[in-house]
Amino acid sequence: xxxxxxxxxxxxxxxxxxxxxxxxxxxxxxxxxxxxxxxxxxxxxxxxxxxxxxxxxxxxxxxxxxxxxxxxxxxxxxxxxxxxxxxxxxxxxxxxxxxxxxxxxxxxxxxxxxxxxxxxxxxxxxxxxxxxxxxxxxxxxxxxxxxxxxxxxxxxxxxxxxxxxxxxxxxxxxxxxxxxxxxxxxxxxxxxxxxxxxxxxxxxxxxxxxxxxxxxxxxxxxxxxxxxxxxxxxxxxxxxxxxxxxxxxxxxxxxxxxxxxxxxxxxxxxxxxxxxxxxxxxxxxxxxxxxxxxxxxxxxxxxxxxxxxxxxxxxxxxxxxxxxxxxxxxxxxxxxxxxxxxxxxxxxxxxxxxxxxxxxxxxxxxxxxxxxxxxxxxxxxxxxxxxxxxxxxxxxxxxxxxxxxxxxxxxxxxxxxxxxxxxxxxxxxxxxxxxxxxxxxxxxxxxxxxxxxxxxxxxxxxxxxxxxxxxxxxxxxxxxxxxxx
Ligand SMILES: O=C(O)CC[C@@H](O)C(=O)O
Ligand SMILES: [Zn+2]
Numbered sequence: 001x002x003x004x005x006x007x008x009x010x011x012x013x014x015x016x017x018x019x020x021x022x023x024x025x026x027x028x029x030x031x032x033x034x035x036x037x038x039x040x041x042x043x044x045x046x047x048x049x050x051x052x053x054x055x056x057x058x059x060x061x062x063x064x065x066x067x068x069x070x071x072x073x074x075x076x077x078x079x080x081x082x083x084x085x086x087x088x089x090x091x092x093x094x095x096x097x098x099x100x101x102x103x104x105x106x107x108x109x110x111x112x113x114x115x116x117x118x119x120x121x122x123x124x125x126x127x128x129x130x131x132x133x134x135x136x137x138x139x140x141x142x143x144x145x146x147x148x149x150x151x152x153x154x155x156x157x158x159x160x161x162x163x164x165x166x167x168x169x170x171x172x173x174x175x176x177x178x179x180x181x182x183x184x185x186x187x188x189x190x191x192x193x194x195x196x197x198x199x200x201x202x203x204x205x206x207x208x209x210x211x212x213x214x215x216x217x218x219x220x221x222x223x224x225x226x227x228x229x230x231x232x233x234x235x236x237x238x239x240x241x242x243x244x245x246x247x248x249x250x251x252x253x254x255x256x257x258x259x260x261x262x263x264x265x266x267x268x269x270x271x272x273x274x275x276x277x278x279x280x281x282x283x284x285x286x287x288x289x290x291x292x293x294x295x296x297x298x299x300x301x302x303x304x305x306x307x308x309x310x311x312x313x314x315x316x317x318x319x320x321x322x323x324x325x326x327x328x329x330x331x332x333x334x335x336x337x338x339x340x341x342x343x344x345x346x347x348x349x350x351x352x353x354x355x356x357x358x359x360x361x362x363x364x365x366x367x368x369x370x371x372x373x374x375x376x377x378x379x380x381x382x383x384x385x386x387x388x389x390x391x392x393x394x395x396x397x398x399x400x401x402x403x404x405x406x407x408x409x410x411x412x413x414x415x416x417x418x419x420x421x422x423x424x425x426x427x428x429x430x431x432x433x434x435x436x437x438x439x440x441x442x443x444x445x446x447x448x449x450x451x452x453x454x455x456x457x458x459x460x461x462x463x464x465x466x467x468x469x470x471x472x473x474x475x476x477x478x479x480x481x482x483x484x485x
Pocket of ligand 2: 387434
């Protein structure tokens with residue numbers, strides 16, 4: 001792990017005084033309860049540590065704060081809704097935690113240009129609702145949408161369930177405003193679909209996990225709101241059948257599939273046992289898919305199209321059984337079976353998780369080979385695969401064997417990674433599909449990509465953050481793992 005620069009306590013005190021003098025009172029947080037919430041980490045894998053945090057209300061306040069931290073040589077950790085899964089927003093001690101949540105205004109929705117302008121701390125669900133109120137769709141959608149912030153979504157290039165049709169946060173971001181590590185402001189807030197006037201600078205910050213600057217505001221891309229949505233929960237014999245159904249649905253619907261999520265029977269079972277899921281079919285099957293089609297066209301024949309897809313799916317042996325949601329409430333209940341899987345896994349004991357992507361066509365082979373290899377290593381382990389099969393992203397997770405001690409199970413995390421990751425790489429995959437690198441994979445990432453990629457990552461980091469003050473020890477991969485590889 002890359003060591004943090006050693007900052008003596010007096011420098012922190014001097015910095016805190018300078019921040020207090022330069023910023024409104026509400027911007028410097030020292031209250032232990034408020035700090036504790038910012039220092040907690042979603043998966044309880046890391047412990048945060050800081051004596052104060054800064055929560056600016058405007059870009060200008062953040063600019064002042066960054067300039068002062070930079071002048072004092074103190075590292076900074078940006079944090080949005082603190083829902084990330086790889087410890088990217090953890091202040092380990094020795095940095096100033098900068099919470100973006102007070103910069104949460106939705107500045108404008110523009111239904112003519114199909115854009116909206118938001119501040120980084122705006123909550124994703126609020127953005128979706130503001131777009132819907134103007135007859136538009138902001139299609140980024142993920143489990144944490146009730147509390148994650150758009151700045152964090154952009155900084156981590158969030159994916160979720162709409163990627164198949166609409167792309168990741170990267171594809172949905174037109175313009176960006178960024179505070180650089182030295183406090184200067186880059187205003188790239190241009191709502192343009194075409195702009196070849198130099199390097200596409202926004203892309204250096206999107207997905208950079210706060211390693212080179214603070215995303216403070218963005219112009220987002222919108223779409224016409226769906227007029228009709230059809231959702232089905234399908235029982236499937238295998239992941240191969242899921243791919244067959246996906247391709248059938250894309251073809252017969254004129255590419256109107258907006259979500260296609262896979263879950264194993266084990267995953268579905270734990271949602272029913274631990275997270276209030278209600279199984280909607282009469283018989284269990286090895287796999288299930290939640291399939292959603294939508295259109296912005298009023299009076300469409302989407303339901304008939306969907307029924308044709310399902311009928312052909314049955315005839316071709318791709319589907320064993322299926323239920324189509326008749327009401328919004330039913331749709332929510334079908335989605336809950338997929339969306340509550342992470343919560344159910346938490347309640348079902350220890351989990352070892354892998355955020356893998358492979359080419360869509362290789363998902364069945366990847367799942368088969370990696371499941372077999374891990375089961376050979378630990379008989380009795382429960383494979384708990386689920387995820388965004390429509391875009392190739394599998395949450396290739398495991399739950400502890402019955403009766404095994406949770407801590408004893410978690411000690412197998414590294415050896416299991418060493419089994420799963422080379423198999424993902426053999427399919428030309430990624431070990432960090434949508435959750436990012438953060439702290440969790442900083443020691444591993446360099447071993448699973450070409451050396452030249454690590455070198456280029458380090459060179460970009462050094463070019464944009466020459467003092468090395470932004471979110472140190474995360475994201476770019478550290479030298480130790482490079483040597484190990
Ligand atoms: O908990 C996980 O492994 C995945 C979380 C999230 O990305 C999801 O798709 O539900
Ligand atoms: Zn996911």
